[in-house]
Amino acid sequence: MSTTKTEQSLVVLGAGVLGLTIAYLAALADDVSFNIKVIARDLPEDMDSQAWTSPYAGANWSPMELGGRDERVRHWEEKTFNKLWDMIPTGLVKRLPTRFYTARTINISDLWWKDLVQNIRMLSPSDVPEPFKAGVAFDTVSVNPAEYLPWLQSELTSCGVTFERRNVRSLDELKSLVGPDGILVNASSLGSRSIIGVEDTKLYPIRGQTILVHAPGLQESVIVEAETEESTYIIPRPGKGQPDTAILGGTFQQRNWDTSLDMQIARGIFDRCAALAPCLKSAESRILKHNVGLRPAREEGPRVELERIALPLQSTHDLVPWNGSPASSCDREQAMPVVHAYGFGPAGYQRSWGAAEEVLELLKAQVALKQNI
Numbered sequence: 535m536s537t538t539k540t541e542q543s544l545v546v547l548g549a550g551v552l553g554l555t556i557a558y559l560a561a562l563a564d565d566v567s568f569n570i571k572v573i574a575r576d577l578p579e580d581m582d583s584q585a586w587t588s589p590y591a592g593a594n595w596s597p598m599e600l601g602g603r604d605e606r607v608r609h610w611e612e613k614t615f616n617k618l619w620d621m622i623p624t625g626l627v628k629r630l631p632t633r634f635y636t637a638r639t640i641n642i643s644d645l646w647w648k649d650l651v652q653n654i655r656m657l658s659p660s661d662v663p664e665p666f667k668a669g670v671a672f673d674t675v676s677v678n679p680a681e682y683l684p685w686l687q688s689e690l691t692s693c694g695v696t697f698e699r700r701n702v703r704s705l706d707e708l709k710s711l712v713g714p715d716g717i718l719v720n721a722s723s724l725g726s727r728s729i730i731g732v733e734d735t736k737l738y739p740i741r742g743q744t745i746l747v748h749a750p751g752l753q754e755s756v757i758v759e760a761e762t763e764e765s766t767y768i769i770p771r772p773g774k775g776q777p778d779t780a781i782l783g784g785t786f787q788q789r790n791w792d793t794s795l796d797m798q799i800a801r802g803i804f805d806r807c808a809a810l811a812p813c814l815k816s817a818e819s820r821i822l823k824h825n826v827g828l829r830p831a832r833e834e835g836p837r838v839e840l841e842r843i844a845l846p847l848q849s850t851h852d853l854v855p856w857n858g859s860p861a862s863s864c865d866r867e868q869a870m871p872v873v874h875a876y877g878f879g880p881a882g883y884q885r886s887w888g889a890a891e892e893v894l895e896l897l898k899a900q901v902a903l904k905q906n907i
């Protein structure tokens with residue numbers, strides 16, 4: 535087959551669920567051929583590193599208030615839900631019967647997400663435990679990061695995408711990695727709040743502590759509508775290698791960077807969850823692991839947009855660590871196209887496919903623009 539397509543060089547910074555999903559859609563794009571390299575400090579094999587968030591997610595689709603007031607986010611979530619729902623037969627995604635309890639009275643017709651999930655229905659008052667006022671049941675989805683992220687990576691590797699472990703500290707370093715005609719996707723999340731050059735100070739963490747359990751008796755997911763920094767949820771997850779596990783949560787501690795474990799919080803999480811699912815106290819249930827992860831939140835919500843960064847930078851340039859490149863090659867003027875995709879806070883998985891589609895559209899528009907010049 536003869537083709538006139540030239541390969542567009544693409545560097546994806548970050549190998550969390552966002553970076554991997556974006557690389558995946560770009561690798562499969564049929565109308566543009568991308569030559570893709572993923573650069574990240576933490577890779578899917580680093581499931582114990584606290585320097586990134588993706589290992590610590592629940593990871594289910596559950597209602598968040600931002601989806602109710604931001605049309606774009608709602609669209610991402612709808613697309614992602616449908617994509618994950620279609621993936622259930624692969625075994626990577628679990629169909630998750632869920633009970634949602636709240637301390638207020640609710641009417642299903644007022645819930646923005648009523649048509650997004652499956653089989654939603656009101657729970658009868660006798661099925662709603664004290665001290666909650668109301669509840670609904672519905673079917674949603676969950677994934678297991680320990681299997682889902684390596685799956686994405688292996689799909690990418692078989693498409694010819696390469697991975698490089700590297701801690702990027704400044705824009706100058708990125709410039710030489712991306713090259714003069716390349717495009718950069720910035721899916722570096724909280725980890726690069728301070729890549730020197732264009733620090734985004736709107737980013738902040740929301741600390742989440744959880745417990746991973748083996749609990750064969752658990753049939754359903756339970757989510758309590760949270761009003762404080764303490765939240766309560768039980769999320770069974772799929773597992774080909776490790777069946778019958780679930781995540782118990784949790785906390786929602788804004789602007790708390792502490793990644794150390796708090797056993798008093800763990801006690802509270804376990805007791806609140808066991809009150810809703812007594813089988814957690816049975817002899818066959820076991821605690822496998824305690825986790826602390828930082829959700830990458832952003833004051834104005836997630837950022838997905840194209841920016842052209844003029845290089846070399848003027849402002850903070852004198853404090854940039856020396857990276858070994860000769861000064862002359864650093865100083866050629868260039869406007870590097872960067873597509874940002876970060877700040878997904880508590881919902882990076884449930885927005886991943888929809889947001890990645892939007893990133894791909896931005897990349898294609900950038901390629902088309904270059905070809906018309």
Ligand SMILES: Cc1cc2nc3c(=O)[nH]c(=O)nc-3n(C[C@H](O)[C@H](O)[C@H](O)COP(=O)(O)OP(=O)(O)OC[C@H]3O[C@@H](n4cnc5c(N)ncnc54)[C@H](O)[C@@H]3O)c2cc1C
Pocket residue numbers: 547548549550551552553573574575576577585586587588589590591592593594595596700701702703721722723724725726729741742743744783784826827828829830875876877878879880881882883884885
């Ligand atoms: C307790 C908890 C429960 C959660 N539950 C859910 C849930 O149920 N559903 C859901 O959708 N979401 C959930 N989340 C949120 C979800 O985990 C995040 O939104 C998501 O993982 C963010 O992915 P990301 O790819 O943006 O960032 P990350 O996973 O943090 O990845 C960032 C990547 O960038 C790399 N990087 C950063 N800086 C640099 C640098 N300077 N140089 C090189 N590489 C760099 C990192 O190494 C990493 O590869 C939960 C989070 C927590 C903590």
Ligand SMILES: *[C@@H]1O[C@H](CO)[C@@H](O)[C@H](O)[C@H]1NC(C)=O
Pocket residue numbers: 641642643644
């Ligand atoms: C729920 O809201 C709908 C539409 O506003 C209304 O018709 C219905 O009576 C309400 N149901 C209850 C139980 O309040």
Ligand SMILES: *[C@@H]1O[C@H](CO)[C@@H](O)[C@H](O)[C@H]1NC(C)=O
Pocket residue numbers: 705708720721722723724725726727728729730731732733734737872876
């Ligand atoms: C990428 O995003 C981070 C925020 O996560 C920001 O601090 C950093 O400056 C961005 N990098 C580039 C090259 O734009």
